[in-house]
Amino acid sequence: MDEGAPAREYRRQRRRPLHAAVVPLILLGNAALQTIRTRHDVPIWWTPVLLAVLVAVGVWAALSEWRARTVVTARGITRQGPLRARTWAWSTVYDIRIEYSGSQPLNAHPRWPAYLYDLEGRRFLLPQINEWQLDDPCAEVAALREAAWRYGMPYGQRAEIEEGILRQAGRRRGWQWASVAAVVVFALMILVALAEDVAGTPANLYLLLLVIPLAAFGLLGLLLARCFAARALRLPR
Template identity: 45%
Template sequence: MDEGGVEREYRRRRKPPLVYFLLPGLLLMNAFIQTNRVSPDGDGGGSGYWWGPPAFALLMALTLARIALEQFRTHTRVTAAGITAQGPLRARTWAWSEVYDIRVERAPRGSGRTAPQWLTYLYDFEGRRFLLWQLNDWQVDDPYAEVAELCLAAAPLRSLTWERRPDVEERILRGVMRRRAGMWGAYGGIAVFFLMFVADIWRIVMGRPDHPFILLVCVPLASGVALAVVLDRYWSTRPPRPPARQP
């Protein structure tokens, strides 16, 4: 931190839980084993789903790579010129004049043991939300006090005050509704996937033609998107509460 209290850098200081890497690693190992046992022509006991294990192995490998990048590459740097959030692959920088607010909010499913409970987001004047990496209750003792101090130190660097603007707040709430609808749409898609999996197994047992790509990919995706659109339109007439902030 510099003499004026603005220069800061937030990096990982707490090791991630072993389960972050252990479970995807075990699934990846199993997928590779199954890949070696199943061939496109059905040899080795294949049942026509030869593409399943390789696709799953690729998905798990990408998941592990993303977890590693999030843990060891991401950080947030604050200077007198603005804020830079380094994500897993790319960095994004905002000048102080582009920052509408910085807020500490409760994580959607943070448990405190396997994930942070409180995350910090930057909001621009379009109401868009961006995660400030590593500025959370895992890496900072009191993220709310840290953000309050940061906003106070940055106030002289801004041409605007930190006061609320109704038009921006309305756009922020609209974003809350979109994310909420998308989350429930994803849950719905996952539920439909398992239903279609059971239906596909039933068709195989009954000797009927199975359509794995349609049942296990197309139907869940279409169902999730449709549910998200319906919920988004429904909740647009009933604005939810603003995201919870740390007391």
């Protein structure tokens, strides 16, 4: 990465696994179909709002697939997202790491993505640096870190930043568990709505399928994020 050399650009070069592209399309299509076939007792605004959300999700996914990339130069690193780009000078970058994202349903996302950490311990995904686009993302990131150290990225770990990273990781884990719990609550509310329908009692779908799951997600997220963050700091490193 010489000063006058062309930028190193990590962009989409390989097709993502077939199941990772087809399954979301099937889910979105089914959701759109079910939304169009919504029952007549649902508020009139329900269908257009849900369709707008589904379209927005599809557009965002398409932009993420085709526009997202990571650009590396001697001066810094740029993360191009679906809509906007953000650049960090090497002096403001704490570290670049490959992290295991865990086993995911249907392997819909890369398991070994790369992340940038700034000097405040905040984490940012680096698009297209993962096992889907690179044969050996770990070796690629190791070489990238060595080059970044030569161009001003701080060398070595700092205790206060590492604590911040652990705290943020705990919070993310708490919100992940809260999202799982919200899905469970949503499924339970569907059963409640069906039971009320069988009993002939009018069901408030807005309350059951939207308000209660969102409230559960928010309350559990706040609680679990604090618990997991505190636990992460207590674990041996």
